Amino acid sequence: MENKDQQDIQLDQVASVPPTSKSLPKLLLFIGLVLILVAISISVGVQIGKNQASGQKLQGAQNKTNNLMQDTLKQEEEDLEVQAELIDPIEYSNSELGIWFKYPKSWSVIPLTKALMVCPSDYSTNEESARECFTIEKETRSFAKYIADLEESVGFKINFNHSMLRYSDGVAIYHVFNERGRDNKWFSISYITDMKADFSFVVTSSTPWNDYGYHLEPQILETIRFPGQIVEVVDWETYSNISANFSINYPVGWRKVESPNMVGFGPQAIPEDVTWTVLFYNKSEKTITQVKAEIGKQFIDREQTEETIILGNITATKLVTTTDEYPDWYSVTIIVEGGDILYVIGNGAQKDIGLNQMLLERTGKEYNLSFEDFSSSFRLNK
Known part of the structure; x- marks a missing residue:
C-alpha cells in the first residue's frame, strides 16, 4: 500500500513538472505544422470555390455567346428568307384605291370592298400563314384624327408605341401598335401618308411583326407608292x-x-x-x-x-x-x-x-x- 502511494506521488510530480527548455521547441514545431496544414486546407477550399464560381461564370458567358450566335444565325436566315421572297416580285396596282406596291410571288392580293387583303397564298389552309395577313384601306382622315376616332371607338385612351419606318419624298410610314386593344386583343396599325396627296393608307395587322416568325409586311409596305411618285423609265x-x-x-x-x-x-x-x-x-x-x-x-x-x-x-x-x-x-x-x-x-x-x-x-x-x-x-x- 505504501509503495502504491509513493508511485502516485511520483506520477503527480511528473505531470506537474513544467516543460523543460529542451521539450519546448518540439511543441512549438508541432503547433506550427498544425496551423500550416489548416491554412493550406482553407486556401485550397477557397481556390476550389473560386474555380467553381469562375467556371460557372465562364459557362454562363459561353451560353450567352452561343445564344447570341444562334439568334444572329436565325435572324440572318430569316433575312435571307425575306430577301429570297422579294426577289423578282409581282407589281400590283389598284386605280380605285390609288395604290401601287410589290409583293412576293408566293403571296396573294385579295380585293375587298374599298380595301385589299394581302396574304401568303396558302393562308386559307395554313394557320401560320394566315397570321401574316394584313389589310390595306384608303383613309382620308389625318393621322391625329384617325387616332382620336380610334380611341373613341375602343372607349379608352390608347397608350401607343410608334415609330417612323420611312420618310422620303414627302411620304411617311408610321408603325403604331398597342399591346391591348378592344377586348384586350393585340393590334398593329401602319399609317402611310403622302404630303402631296389628299388621302393616306391604313394597314392593319393580325399579329405582331416580331411575335410570330419573320414578317414580310414591313418590306412590302416599304414598296407602297402613291400616284405620281414613280416616273417610269421607258425603253x-x-x-x-x-x-x-x-x-x-x-x-x-x-x-x-x-x-x-x-x-x-x-x-x-x-x-x-x-x-x-x-x-x-x-x-x-x-x-x-x-x-x-x-x-x-x-x-x-x-x-x-x-x-x-x-x-x-x-x-x-x-x-x-x-x-x-x-x-x-x-x-x-x-x-x-x-x-x-x-x-x-x-x-x-x-x-x-x-x-x-x-x-x-x-x-x-x-x-x-x-x-x-x-x-x-x-x-x-x-
Whole structure:
C-alpha cells in the first residue's frame, strides 16, 4: 500500500513538472505544422470555390455567346428568307384605291370592298400563314384624327408605341401598335401618308411583326407608292415595215396591231384601242388635201394649224387640229411624202398629259411619254 502511494506521488510530480527548455521547441514545431496544414486546407477550399464560381461564370458567358450566335444565325436566315421572297416580285396596282406596291410571288392580293387583303397564298389552309395577313384601306382622315376616332371607338385612351419606318419624298410610314386593344386583343396599325396627296393608307395587322416568325409586311409596305411618285423609265424598240419602206420606234411592251395600210401601238394597260398610229397610202389613192379634210371633220368648229418640220433629214408637215367643243380632243398629225407613198403619223387625238394620266390611274406609275418622241423617230428605209 505504501509503495502504491509513493508511485502516485511520483506520477503527480511528473505531470506537474513544467516543460523543460529542451521539450519546448518540439511543441512549438508541432503547433506550427498544425496551423500550416489548416491554412493550406482553407486556401485550397477557397481556390476550389473560386474555380467553381469562375467556371460557372465562364459557362454562363459561353451560353450567352452561343445564344447570341444562334439568334444572329436565325435572324440572318430569316433575312435571307425575306430577301429570297422579294426577289423578282409581282407589281400590283389598284386605280380605285390609288395604290401601287410589290409583293412576293408566293403571296396573294385579295380585293375587298374599298380595301385589299394581302396574304401568303396558302393562308386559307395554313394557320401560320394566315397570321401574316394584313389589310390595306384608303383613309382620308389625318393621322391625329384617325387616332382620336380610334380611341373613341375602343372607349379608352390608347397608350401607343410608334415609330417612323420611312420618310422620303414627302411620304411617311408610321408603325403604331398597342399591346391591348378592344377586348384586350393585340393590334398593329401602319399609317402611310403622302404630303402631296389628299388621302393616306391604313394597314392593319393580325399579329405582331416580331411575335410570330419573320414578317414580310414591313418590306412590302416599304414598296407602297402613291400616284405620281414613280416616273417610269421607258425603253424603246424599232418597228420596221419592209413593204411600206419605213421604220419607227415605240415603247417596249406596247401592243402592236397591223393591217394592210396601218400599224398602231398602245399600252397593255389600255387594251380598248391603239394610241399612236402610222397610216400609209399610195399617193394615187389619197392626197394630202384629203388627209387634212378628214381630220376632225365631225366638229363644226374645228381649227387647224400647220407648220413644216424636219424628221432626221426628211421634210414633213405637222398638222394640229382642235375644237372648242371638246378641249381634250387634240389631234397632232405628221404627214410625210416618201416616193409614191404618203405617210400619216397620228397621236390618236390625245394629249401627252391625258395619256400619262390614264396610265397613272391604271398602273399607279407615272410616265412621261411623248408623241413627239414617237413621231420624230420615223425614218424611210434606204
